[in-house]
Amino acid sequence: MSLITPRTLKGFRDVLPVRALHQQRMIRTLQDVFRAHGYGPIETPALEYAEILKGKGGEDSDKELFEFTDKGGRPVALRFDLTVPLARFVAEHQNDLVFPFRRSHIGSCWRGERPQRGRAREFLQCDADLIGPESVAADAEILVLMCAAYEALDVGLVTLRINDRRVLGGIVGHLAPGVPVVAALRALDKREKLGEATVRDELVAAGASAEGAAALIDVTTPRSDASEVFAALEANLAADDAAGRAGLEGLRRVLELAAASGVRDGALRVDPSVARGLDYYTGIVLEAQLDALPDIGSVGSGGRYDDLASLYTKSRLPGVGCSIGITRLLDAMEALGKATDKEAPADVLVVHPGDDALPRAFAIAATLRRAGIGAEVFPEDKKHGQQMRYADKAGIPFVVTVEADGGWHAKRLADGSFASFADEASLVAWLRAPGA
Amino acid sequence: MSLITPRTLKGFRDVLPVRALHQQRMIRTLQDVFRAHGYGPIETPALEYAEILKGKGGEDSDKELFEFTDKGGRPVALRFDLTVPLARFVAEHQNDLVFPFRRSHIGSCWRGERPQRGRAREFLQCDADLIGPESVAADAEILVLMCAAYEALDVGLVTLRINDRRVLGGIVGHLAPGVPVVAALRALDKREKLGEATVRDELVAAGASAEGAAALIDVTTPRSDASEVFAALEANLAADDAAGRAGLEGLRRVLELAAASGVRDGALRVDPSVARGLDYYTGIVLEAQLDALPDIGSVGSGGRYDDLASLYTKSRLPGVGCSIGITRLLDAMEALGKATDKEAPADVLVVHPGDDALPRAFAIAATLRRAGIGAEVFPEDKKHGQQMRYADKAGIPFVVTVEADGGWHAKRLADGSFASFADEASLVAWLRAPGA
Numbered sequence: 001m002s003l004i005t006p007r008t009l010k011g012f013r014d015v016l017p018v019r020a021l022h023q024q025r026m027i028r029t030l031q032d033v034f035r036a037h038g039y040g041p042i043e044t045p046a047l048e049y050a051e052i053l054k055g056k057g058g059e060d061s062d063k064e065l066f067e068f069t070d071k072g073g074r075p076v077a078l079r080f081d082l083t084v085p086l087a088r089f090v091a092e093h094q095n096d097l098v099f100p101f102r103r104s105h106i107g108s109c110w111r112g113e114r115p116q117r118g119r120a121r122e123f124l125q126c127d128a129d130l131i132g133p134e135s136v137a138a139d140a141e142i143l144v145l146m147c148a149a150y151e152a153l154d155v156g157l158v159t160l161r162i163n164d165r166r167v168l169g170g171i172v173g174h175l176a177p178g179v180p181v182v183a184a185l186r187a188l189d190k191r192e193k194l195g196e197a198t199v200r201d202e203l204v205a206a207g208a209s210a211e212g213a214a215a216l217i218d219v220t221t222p223r224s225d226a227s228e229v230f231a232a233l234e235a236n237l238a239a240d241d242a243a244g245r246a247g248l249e250g251l252r253r254v255l256e257l258a259a260a261s262g263v264r265d266g267a268l269r270v271d272p273s274v275a276r277g278l279d280y281y282t283g284i285v286l287e288a289q290l291d292a293l294p295d296i297g298s299v300g301s302g303g304r305y306d307d308l309a310s311l312y313t314k315s316r317l318p319g320v321g322c323s324i325g326i327t328r329l330l331d332a333m334e335a336l337g338k339a340t341d342k343e344a345p346a347d348v349l350v351v352h353p354g355d356d357a358l359p360r361a362f363a364i365a366a367t368l369r370r371a372g373i374g375a376e377v378f379p380e381d382k383k384h385g386q387q388m389r390y391a392d393k394a395g396i397p398f399v400v401t402v403e404a405d406g407g408w409h410a411k412r413l414a415d416g417s418f419a420s421f422a423d424e425a426s427l428v429a430w431l432r433a434p435g436a
Numbered sequence: 437m438s439l440i441t442p443r444t445l446k447g448f449r450d451v452l453p454v455r456a457l458h459q460q461r462m463i464r465t466l467q468d469v470f471r472a473h474g475y476g477p478i479e480t481p482a483l484e485y486a487e488i489l490k491g492k493g494g495e496d497s498d499k500e501l502f503e504f505t506d507k508g509g510r511p512v513a514l515r516f517d518l519t520v521p522l523a524r525f526v527a528e529h530q531n532d533l534v535f536p537f538r539r540s541h542i543g544s545c546w547r548g549e550r551p552q553r554g555r556a557r558e559f560l561q562c563d564a565d566l567i568g569p570e571s572v573a574a575d576a577e578i579l580v581l582m583c584a585a586y587e588a589l590d591v592g593l594v595t596l597r598i599n600d601r602r603v604l605g606g607i608v609g610h611l612a613p614g615v616p617v618v619a620a621l622r623a624l625d626k627r628e629k630l631g632e633a634t635v636r637d638e639l640v641a642a643g644a645s646a647e648g649a650a651a652l653i654d655v656t657t658p659r660s661d662a663s664e665v666f667a668a669l670e671a672n673l674a675a676d677d678a679a680g681r682a683g684l685e686g687l688r689r690v691l692e693l694a695a696a697s698g699v700r701d702g703a704l705r706v707d708p709s710v711a712r713g714l715d716y717y718t719g720i721v722l723e724a725q726l727d728a729l730p731d732i733g734s735v736g737s738g739g740r741y742d743d744l745a746s747l748y749t750k751s752r753l754p755g756v757g758c759s760i761g762i763t764r765l766l767d768a769m770e771a772l773g774k775a776t777d778k779e780a781p782a783d784v785l786v787v788h789p790g791d792d793a794l795p796r797a798f799a800i801a802a803t804l805r806r807a808g809i810g811a812e813v814f815p816e817d818k819k820h821g822q823q824m825r826y827a828d829k830a831g832i833p834f835v836v837t838v839e840a841d842g843g844w845h846a847k848r849l850a851d852g853s854f855a856s857f858a859d860e861a862s863l864v865a866w867l868r869a870p871g872a
Contacts, residue, residue, distance in 0.1 A: 004487055006528035006748040008480075009512060014525055015479035016532065017539065024467060024477050031460060036805045038812030038832075040781035041460050043451035044444075045558050046482065046544060047502070047514075051440055066483070068504030071548055076445060078483075089450055092442035096452065098830045100815055102781075103453065108482060112507055122481050130815060137794055138815040144798065148805070260795035261802040312442035345538075346474035358573055359696035362580065366697040369472045369584070376474030379536055379566060379574040394534045396474075 011112070011121030019330065021343055023124075026153055026326055027106055030126055033149045034104035037141070039128045042103045044085040046110075050075040052088050052312075064111040066121075078110040082127045083280075083308065083321065090131055090319075091312035100132035106326075120327065129321030136250045139284045139304060140257035142320050146288065146300060147263045155329050156336070157291040158299065161222075161271035164251055164284050165303070168220070168275060170237045170244025175216045176208035184208075185275040188220055220272040226255075229270050250284060282306040284320065293332050299325040344395040346374040348431065351387040352402045360402045364424070368400070371428045375400075398431055410434075447548070447557030455766060457779055459560075462589055462762055463542055466562055469585045470540035473577070475564045478539045480521040482546075486511040488524050488748075500547040502557075514546040518563045519716075519744065519757065526567055526755075527748035536568035542762075556763065565757030572686045575720045575740060576693035578756050582724065582736060583699045591765050592772070593727040594735065597658075597707035600687055600720050601739070604656070604711060606673045606680025611652045612644035620644070621711040624656055656708040662691075665706050686720060718742040720756065729768050735761040780831040782810040784867065787823040788838045796838045800860070804836070807864045811836075834867055846870075 008014060015023060031041070047070075054062050054077075066078040079085050082105045090101065106126045111119075128145055130138050143160060150158035165185075172184040187202040196217055203213035219236045223229045230248065237244040251270050258268050274287050281303040288300030302322030309317040348368055352361040361377045368375040376396075378387040384401075391399050392413060401409040403420070408427050411418040412434050419434075421427040444450060451459060467477070483506075490498050490513075502514040515521050518541045526537065542562045547555075564581055566574050579596060586594035601621075608620040623638040632653055639649035655672045659665050666684065673680040687706050694704050710723050717739040724736030738758030745753040784804055788797040797813045804811040812832075814823040820837075827835050828849060837845040839856070844863050847854040848870050855870075857863040 003749065004747050006488070006524045007485070008528075009483060009485060009506075009510065010508070012481035012483060014481070014529065015477075016529065017476045017478055020477040020479050023479070028464065028467075031464075035781040036810045038780070038782035038810065040453045041451075041456040042453055043456050043459070045448035045450070047445060047448060047546070047558065049443070049445060052442070066506065070445075070502065072446070074445065088442045092444075093450065093452065098826065100826070102812065110483070122483065133816045135816045137791070137813065137817075140794075140798065141813065141815055144802070257794060257798045260798045262799070262806075311440050313439065344474070345471040345476035355573070358576075358693055362576065362693045362696045363698070366580070370698075374472045374474065376538065377573065377577065379577055380569045380571045381573075390534065390536070 009121070011119070013120070013122075017345075018343055019334070021345065022333065023326065023330055026330065027126070029152050030106065030149055030324060030326070031104070033145070033152045034128055037102070037128075037145045037148065039102045039104040039130075039145070042086075042089065042105055043107070044079070044082070044089055044105070046078055046108065047076050048079055048085060048088070050077040053077050053079060053084055066110045066112045080111050081109050082107060082125045082323075083129070083305075086127070086129055086131075086319075086321075087309040087317075088312055090317055091309045091315070094313065094315055094317070100130060100138070102128070102130050104128045124326050126324045126326050127321055128324075129319050131317055131319040134306065134318045136253045137257065138320050139250060140254040140261075142302060142322050143254055143258055143268060143286065144261045144263060146286070146302070146322050146324070147258065147261075147267050149324055150288065150300070153324075153329065155290065155299075155333060155338075157267075158288050159266065159291055160268050160286050160288050160300075161274045162251060162254070162268060162284060162286045163270065163272055163274040164247035165275075165281050166243040166247035166283060167233055167237070167251070168272070170241040170247070171219055171233065171272075172216065174236055174238045174241070175219070176203060176206075176212040179203065179207045184216065188216070188273065189275045191217070191220075191273060222269075222271045222273050226270055229272060233272060247283065254284065280305045280308055286322070288325075290329070290332055292336060296328060296332050296335070299328050299332065301325075344397070346376045346396055348373055348375040348398045348400050349387070349391040349394075349396045350375055350377045350400050350402065351384060351391070352378065353384070353404065355381050357402045360406075364400060364402065364408060364427075367424050368428065368431070373428065373431055398434075400427065400431075445557070447555070449556070449558075453781075454779055455770070457781060458769065459762065459766055462766065463562070465588050466542065466585055466760060466762070467540070469581070469588050470564055473538075473564075473581045473584065475538045475540040475566075475581070478522075478525065478541055479543070480515070480518070480525055480541070482514055482544065483512050484515055484521060484524070486513040489513050489515060489520055502546045502548045516547050517545050518543060518561045518759075519565070519741075522563070522565055522567075522755075522757075523745040523753075524748055526753055527745045527751070530749065530751055530753070536566060536574070538564070538566050540564045560762050562760045562762050563757055564760075565755050567753055567755040570742065570754045572689045573693065574756050575686060576690040576697075578738060578758050579690055579694055579704060579722065580697045580699060582722070582738070582758050582760070583694065583697075583703050585760055586724070586736070589760075589765065591726065591735075591769060591774075593703075594724050595702065595727055596704050596722050596724050596736075597710045598687060598690070598704060598720060598722045599706065599708055599710040600683035601711075601717050602679040602683035602719060603669055603673070603687070604708070606677040606683070607655055607669065607708075608652065610672055610674045610677070611655070612639060612642075612648040615639065615643045620652065624652070624709065625711045627653075627656075627709060658707045658709050660705075662706055665708060669708060683719065690720065716741045716744055722758070724761075726765070726768055728772060732764060732768050732771070735764050735768065737761075780833070782812045782832055784809055784811040784834045784836050785823070785827040785830075785832045786811055786813045786836050786838065787820060787827070788814065789820070789840065791817050793838045796842075800836060800838065800844060800863075803860050804864065804867070809864065809867055834870075836863065836867075 169181045283304030285303035304320040306318040365375040407422045605617045619642045719740030721739035740756040742754040801811040843858045
């Protein structure tokens with residue numbers, strides 16, 4: 001029989017133990033932060049009717065769908081994000097949910113045939129959303145949650161760049177009347193990649209005057225001084241632009257509420273260049289970047305969307321939410337040398353002279369686990385040296401040897417320190433604080 | 437614009453907050469148990485080349501595959517279990533792994549067009565496997581791990597029924613020579629559903645004598661006395677059946693090692709009727725059932741498979757592993773009334789007189805979270821009564837009201853007990869131990 005080559009599909013990858021353990025720890029940290037803020041979990045299917053997923057994420061998402069017809073003849077697709085399934089979920093279960101409805105959701109999503117090279121076709125999405133309120137308090141809550149998440153993840157300083165689509169819309173309407181807002185935002189979004197000249201040409205091609213395009217680029221240029229940013233934005237909104245002014249006031253207010261929550265100075269920055277690619281945001285928008293590695297791109301994003309569920313229900317279900325980019329954060333931690341250490345899941349390897357000693361090896365391993373110390377027994381009848389080499393290769397920090405006299409010998413591999421014990425309690429105490 | 441009906445596919449379902457929270461807690465408990473036994477996590481893609489997934493799970497699995505051709509023309513399929521992907525994973529990464537290789541894996545799997553009514557087409561699989569050793573110690577380790585898992589999950593008493601395919605094979609060969617072992621096991625596996633008469637007819641149709649069929653049914657009948665079971669099995673193995681006798685000795689030995697590990701009496705039971713449906717088991721096999729609800733079927737299973745990776749590699753990679761049936765356990769807990777209580781993720785709702793008080797509401801919520809008390813702020817400017825009704829409906833146990841004088845009023849909704857506080861520390865202390 002010829003062998004089948006063991007391989008994964010392009011854009012898909014296995015997660016090996018060391019990385020998987022770091023990922024598990026990050027996920028659990030996020031679950032804790034979400035719960036502490038009132039965001040319990042939900043789950044939705046990986047596979048949905050294709051019509052549910054299409055048409056809301058924009059044309060690019062549609063093209064990228066993993067779509068097929070199932071054996072029952074139904075057009076189905078794998079979810080490409082967790083936001084569209086949330087909209088469907090809330091529309092479907094609105095009578096069973098309590099509003100304001102907070103939920104978190106961590107799960108895989110799939111996008112095929114993605115334009116950029118090397119982009120993953122399967123990726124972990126990690127979202128929190130608050131559905132119901134249209135208030136600034138809700139916007140602020142999401143920002144506070146995100147700041148708490150990055151702090152708990154211990155990934156170094158993260159800056160949240162925030163903006164508001166209503167402010168941007170108002171400024172576009174004022175400085176480049178007649179230019180569709182979405183076209184202007186798409187042009188402005190290309191500043192970093194293509195440069196200001198290209199953005200200007202694109203704005204003029206869309207109908208802006210040369211002066212209008214220049215002013216638009218100028219007012220959306222990031223500035224470090226917050227009051228300058230607010231002044232520039234305010235000066236370029238029409239006097240009667242209630243929505244734009246509400247957006248600006250909202251930005252002021254979320255900064256105030258974040259400060260009241262103890263968010264560190266500088267964690268939030270109003271940045272008029274932030275537009276976000278997706279079409280469905282209607283209010284505040286945000287992008288998170290890692291201060292130590294800004295070039296790896298966004299490590300989180302979000303914003304307010306006031307009519308996401310309108311494809312599925314006539315109920316008005318406004319919301320605000322965020323995504324934390326766990327995969328990119330893991331990549332960043334590895335790039336910064338913070339998540340590459342060999343890390344065994346167990347603290348102790350129990351080694352033994354052979355099968356006759358196995359009952360005692362199993363017994364002491366069970367005792368250690370009951371004391372909160374992870375333990376594994378070497379599961380074969382092998383020479384002592386071979387068992388020790390395994391502990392070393394697997395990165396297990398301690399070895400406990402079952403001795404012929406009924407006692408145990410314990411060794412810390414990092415420094416070779418060791419001791420012998422006749423009773424379990426002393427062994428446990430030493431493993432908890434060797435050398436103490 | 438006409439609305440799209442918000443609905444999920446047949447056999448797929450959403451998990452709503454209360455159940456999702458229980459599920460998350462169960463998963464985390466299992467992660468802890470796995471780590472304590474040295475089983476770190478891995479992840480593999482949901483989607484694999486179809487050829488990888490086909491041919492190893494048996495014909496039924498092939499028929500049930502969600503299979504399609506992706507936009508790049510590749511035949512792909514969604515994984516139907518985590519064991520076949522593990523075999524591919526170990527074959528592919530064998531040079532990067534440390535053996536004995538222990539791994540855990542919790543993730544969704546998909547099976548379409550399943551014969552039984554109401555069976556889920558998407559389900560959560562939760563596996564632990566030990567790859568490398570062929571020893572009885574490895575088998576015992578998996579049993580000890582499973583017992584620890586059920587105990588930690590706090591689902592009531594679970595009985596692990598164990599058997600060995602080599603013993604069964606030896607007995608079939610001895611009592612019904614010429615009958616293919618797999619055919620005999622498939623027939624015996626139907627005893628509970630179809631009755632002994634049908635099993636006997638099927639065995640005879642497969643080539644057994646009437647006496648042989650009757651003896652086979654008799655010796656594989658469950659008995660409560662362990663020594664009777666061993667005696668019956670031993671008496672019906674051929675004298676020169678080394679494999680069968682090794683299997684029997686293995687069963688004796690795993691009971692001994694489980695006892696040494698402190699596994700409670702009665703948690704393990706040798707049951708000669710356990711055959712397991714899948715073709716790939718080669719040694720010990722096991723089925724877990726919930727003592728309080730045996731009729732809901734298996735809540736876990738596993739066994740030894742000595743050539744699972746042979747489709748992908750010439751290396752010999754024997755293994756033993758188990759699956760814990762989280763979904764069925766959750767169903768059982770709901771049926772037993774143990775997981776149906778309304779359970780809010782946050783401990784405290786902070787209510788407030790209006791937008792002006794929001795900074796103080798945000799500040800106290802942040803303080804409570806730093807003290808380990810989950811807190812949410814009511815995110816809109818609504819009347820006090822409306823905020824209180826939300827807390828009640830959401831099942832949040834405590835309400836903290838921001839008061840005009842700068843202090844806080846705290847109330848426990850369950851009994852209406854309350855108190856007022858002028859400093860944060862006293863408020864935190866009361867929330868931790870109200871009435872103390």
